[in-house]
Each structure stands twice: as structure tokens, then as C-alpha cells.
Amino acid sequence: MKNRPLTIMIQGTHSDAGKSVITTALCRIFAQDGYKTAPFKSQNMALNSYITLDGKEIGRAQGVQAEAAKTTATTDMNPILIKPSRDMEAQVVFHGKPYATMKATQYREEFFQLGVQAIHDSLQKLKEEYEVIVIEGAGSPAEINLTDKELVNMRVASIANAPVILVGDIDKGGVFASLVGTLQLLGPHDRSRVIGVIINKFRGDISLLQPGLDWFEEYTGVSVLGVIPYLEGLEIDGEDSLVLQKYGNDHKDQAAIDIAVIAYPRISNFTDVDPLRLEPDCRVRFVRKASELGNPDFIILPGTKNTAEDLLFLRESGLFEKIKTAYHNGTCLAGICGGFQMLGEKIMDPSQIESPYTIMEGFGLFPMVTEMTEMKKTVRVKGFCRMKGFENLLLSGYEIHMGRTQLNRNHQPFSILSGEMEGCTNQEGTLFGTYLHDVFHNDEFRGAYLNKIRKKKGLEPIERSLRFRDLKEREFDRLAEHVRRSIKMDLILEKMKEFSV
CATH class of the missing domain: 3.40.50.880 (Class I glutamine amidotransferase (GATase) domain)
Structure with a gap:
């Protein structure tokens, strides 16, 4: 009898907390450990897209995560892509093809049931083919004004029966407040899925952070699964314009x-x-x-x-x-x-x-x-x-x-x-x-x-240019090693197995 696939979901306290990068890292880690692995994000909002082998359009982050997992990207890994085109209006791409141009309220009212069914169907297909599914959320699960018809956070975790890791970005400040606040705004059922938190983009002496980690675990009863140091110069495709800030900040003012x-x-x-x-x-x-x-x-x-x-x-x-x-x-x-x-x-x-x-x-x-x-x-x-x-x-x-x-x-x-x-x-x-x-x-x-x-x-010509695809593979491995040594992978895997029973 085939074992049930293992699932894990990465959610964040806010956008740009590092969900995409950590999901990418886990995809490469599980692939390195011999698991047939797939990424999944039910609904992605981004203008950076990726074309699958059969000519369908998905979010670029999921295409990159599939590459990290050493598998072929399909629309089941991102069945819904929202591409903003004008203020309060976006093109909805459904299973890789344009579906309609909708306003936000229209999307919530008219698309919701179709979206829920697509999530069920895509997850089922992935579970039939893969041993591990690494799921990425969007924004925050504590956006209480949207929870009745959200299609990308705790509803997805429930459909997939996935444990959830909550990610907070310490580089922006207020990480304990954002983690505690997010947990407190979750309902009891959703909160029970959170197996731990990861603090991302840490700079400095971790011994100075330790009292805060101890307080957090005692106050919330939720484990700290890792503190990931800030990783300089990571060259993995960005999902959207939030990462544009890194462009032009390469300190190459005197470049030829x-x-x-x-x-x-x-x-x-x-x-x-x-x-x-x-x-x-x-x-x-x-x-x-x-x-x-x-x-x-x-x-x-x-x-x-x-x-x-x-x-x-x-x-x-x-x-x-x-x-x-x-x-x-x-x-x-x-x-x-x-x-x-x-x-x-x-x-x-x-x-x-x-x-x-x-x-x-x-x-x-x-x-x-x-x-x-x-x-x-x-x-x-x-x-x-x-x-x-x-x-x-x-x-x-x-x-x-x-x-x-x-x-x-x-x-x-x-x-x-x-x-x-x-x-x-x-x-x-x-x-x-x-x-x-x-x-x-x-x-x-x-x-x-x-x-x-x-x-x-x-200027003199340069005979051998950079080999970009080789660099990308090295970056996947560098990211995986960096994250692996910073988090409790054994505990995460144990919790994933508990949820799969």
C-alpha cells in the first residue's frame, strides 16, 4: 500500500517575510533527501510568471520552486494566478490560461467556489504523484477581513491536512509582536495546525535573542523551529516587485x-x-x-x-x-x-x-x-x-x-x-x-x-561569460544548506508524519 504523502505549509506574518524563499529551500532539502517533491501555491498574485512545458502560465516562484525540487512545473502547482493590470482590476489566470479580468469584489463573489474546487483537485493530483508537497501561503493568515473567502492560507492547510510553520521577519523589527499577534488572531482549529515558528533574516549574536525565544515558547506554547541568519547575495528569481529594491544596490558604481x-x-x-x-x-x-x-x-x-x-x-x-x-x-x-x-x-x-x-x-x-x-x-x-x-x-x-x-x-x-x-x-x-x-x-x-x-x-572583450543556469543550481544548494543548518528538520519531518496518519 502506498504511503500517504507528507505535507508542510509555510505561512507568514505578512508579505515579504520570506515564505517563497523558505519554501524553495525546503523543496531542495526534501529533494536532496530522496523525496519526490512538489511545491504548491493555490493562488499567487504576481506579474512575474513562468511558462510550463505545455505552454501554460503560472507564478514564477512556483516554477522556480519546481526547479529547486528537481521536478517539472505544472499548473497544479499554482492553479490560480492573479495578474494586476489596472487599479482594483486584475487578470485571473486559471490553470495556466486567461479566465477573466475581474475587480476584487467580483473575484471574491464569483470565483470563490470554483477556486475551492480547483484547490481540492490540484492537491489530489499532486498527492497521487509526489511524496512531499511543500505549500506556500500568501500575505498573512490573520487578515480577518478576508478569512471568510480566503483561498490561500488556513483553508488550504485544512484541505491539504497540512501542518503549518509561521514565518516572521526580524529584519523589519517587531517580530515577536507580529508572531504573537498572528497566533492570537487565529481560531482554535487553525492555531492547532501551527507546529512552530521560524524567525527569518536574523543579523547578530543569537545569544542576545535567546531570552526572547524562551519567552515566546513559554507565552504561546508554540515551538521555535529555527532562526535563519540573513543570507547575503542570494540569486534566486524574485516573485514580484517587492524584490526590486535589491536592483541597483550592488555597489558597482564604477562598473564599466x-x-x-x-x-x-x-x-x-x-x-x-x-x-x-x-x-x-x-x-x-x-x-x-x-x-x-x-x-x-x-x-x-x-x-x-x-x-x-x-x-x-x-x-x-x-x-x-x-x-x-x-x-x-x-x-x-x-x-x-x-x-x-x-x-x-x-x-x-x-x-x-x-x-x-x-x-x-x-x-x-x-x-x-x-x-x-x-x-x-x-x-x-x-x-x-x-x-x-x-x-x-x-x-x-x-x-x-x-x-x-x-x-x-x-x-x-x-x-x-x-x-x-x-x-x-x-x-x-x-x-x-x-x-x-x-x-x-x-x-x-x-x-x-x-x-x-x-x-x-x-574595452577588452571577455571570452567566457557567466554560466547562469549553473549558478542557479549552486544557489539552490547554498540556500538549502543555509536553511537546513538553521532549523529543526528532524522535528519538522516528525510533525509532518503525525499529520499524515
Whole structure:
């Protein structure tokens, strides 16, 4: 008879307490220990997404957690993805495909029962295939105004019959108050699921913290399962814009190559530029104001959840003209996904699918027009580059976008992906646009393009570029080791087995 799968759920006292990172660490730890492991997050709200092998869209955090668990990501690991598109409005992605654009109250009233059933169904499928399921919550389980119809915290723990670890972030201050307050706001049944707490992001001498730990256990009757020291420089994909604060804070002011990434309000899939941040002679800055642009060597227009409204932001902020002037003065310029659409002549949305603006003028740097359509393209692709000087460099990644782009027949494609011409570039290679996310994760292309910029600046080329995917694997193992030695894994596993009986 097959043993029942083991489950554990990570919840937090608030957003950005470290739930995603600890879930990722546990996925790698259980995989290292020989368990067939899967992550699960019932409902994720994020603009950073991930494309599964069958072309479905889930939260990027769950895709990364699946990689940490050494398994293949599926939509059952994140059946509901909410992608904010405008104030008080979001696109609901259900099992990897767009379901509807809804306001918050509409979502709570109309989607709740469907969401509950999806959680039951996905968890059942995962339990049939995996030995361990590591579940991540969202926000706080003590948001009492939302508990009647929440789909991501204690209701999920009950459906999965999972023990819960509560995570508090000591780096923000008030960790004991937030942990105690959260526990006190939980009902008796929910509180009984909490097997312990983890204090995250600790800096300093743990002996000075010990009196507080002793007091906490005596006052609450809940075990402290570990204190995790702050881990510097962890390079694992972030879930949403909360992690943008780390960008531009790399103390590389004197770096040879200055890269400006435009951080418009609805920026998405900004992890496209992560490999550039890790190149030793590159400084990546996220630019929000025209006064911050300066004179960079390379400007990147990243993805966006609302191309027209972020294009309007560029115009109103003064960044539009600054970017265009910088390009004409010799700065290299690239657009990815929505950023690529902006580089054309027009964005047309006659049915107002994405915004109330039916026509928006673009940069006019490519001979193309993009029309927004109901259909959303989500697919993994591979092929090769066609840009002059980079011909036949292998490329792989994923596409995820709404809109159909029509290019003039005389354009120079950026690449051939899955047998089709894709993107656009100028003859000099100083301007390119592509729908290919993860374009800079391709080591050979990234290294060659940076060498083009180095040559332009009179710098020596670097022959061997960073191997980004190898680095990511090392980071998973570094994180797992760091967390493993900081928490009581034996006790956690024992409690998981008790709940599985």
C-alpha cells in the first residue's frame, strides 16, 4: 500500500517575510533527501510568471520552486494566478490560461467556489504523484477581513491536512509582536495546525535573542523551529516587485557597463535582466524618473502587464524623449515583450482589451503595428539569432504576451524561433526587440552582446561569460544548506508524519 504523502505549509506574518524563499529551500532539502517533491501555491498574485512545458502560465516562484525540487512545473502547482493590470482590476489566470479580468469584489463573489474546487483537485493530483508537497501561503493568515473567502492560507492547510510553520521577519523589527499577534488572531482549529515558528533574516549574536525565544515558547506554547541568519547575495528569481529594491544596490558604481532598465508602474518579468546584474563589469539600474536615466550604455524596456498605460507613463514622466534621444546619441536599446511593442509605430486596442486607449503612438523605431487581441500566447521556444554579427547563436526561452504584431516585410528579424521569424533589429545591432523572455539567460548571446558594447567603449572583450543556469543550481544548494543548518528538520519531518496518519 502506498504511503500517504507528507505535507508542510509555510505561512507568514505578512508579505515579504520570506515564505517563497523558505519554501524553495525546503523543496531542495526534501529533494536532496530522496523525496519526490512538489511545491504548491493555490493562488499567487504576481506579474512575474513562468511558462510550463505545455505552454501554460503560472507564478514564477512556483516554477522556480519546481526547479529547486528537481521536478517539472505544472499548473497544479499554482492553479490560480492573479495578474494586476489596472487599479482594483486584475487578470485571473486559471490553470495556466486567461479566465477573466475581474475587480476584487467580483473575484471574491464569483470565483470563490470554483477556486475551492480547483484547490481540492490540484492537491489530489499532486498527492497521487509526489511524496512531499511543500505549500506556500500568501500575505498573512490573520487578515480577518478576508478569512471568510480566503483561498490561500488556513483553508488550504485544512484541505491539504497540512501542518503549518509561521514565518516572521526580524529584519523589519517587531517580530515577536507580529508572531504573537498572528497566533492570537487565529481560531482554535487553525492555531492547532501551527507546529512552530521560524524567525527569518536574523543579523547578530543569537545569544542576545535567546531570552526572547524562551519567552515566546513559554507565552504561546508554540515551538521555535529555527532562526535563519540573513543570507547575503542570494540569486534566486524574485516573485514580484517587492524584490526590486535589491536592483541597483550592488555597489558597482564604477562598473564599466552601465545598463538602465525602465521600471514603469506595471513592469513584469523583470527577472529577464538578472544575468546582466551578475556580470562582473555591469551595473544594472532600475530607472523610474527621467532625472535618473543619465547616459547609460544600454537601455532595456522590459515586459509590462499594460503596454499602453506604461507607454503613457513614459510620455508623462519625460522618459520617452530621454530614451529616444539617448538611442539617437548612440546608446544601445532593447525592448522585450511589451517593451518590444512600444518600439513600433502604434499600439492599437480597438476593443479596449488591455486599456481604455484605442490607439497609442509608440517610439516609431521599428516599422510595425501591434493590435491587442483576446488571445494570449504562452509558449516555450528555441531557435537561433539572426541579428547581424550574432547569426546562429542558439536561443531559448518563452513567450507570454497579448497582441499581434505586424511588421513591414523589409524588416530584419531578431531571431528564428520554432521555425518562424521573430522580433526586429536594426542593421547595426544597436537596437533590437523581441518577444523572447529569458533572452539574456542565453550565455553565448549575452556574452557576445556585452562584448559588442565593450568594443564600442574601447574595452577588452571577455571570452567566457557567466554560466547562469549553473549558478542557479549552486544557489539552490547554498540556500538549502543555509536553511537546513538553521532549523529543526528532524522535528519538522516528525510533525509532518503525525499529520499524515
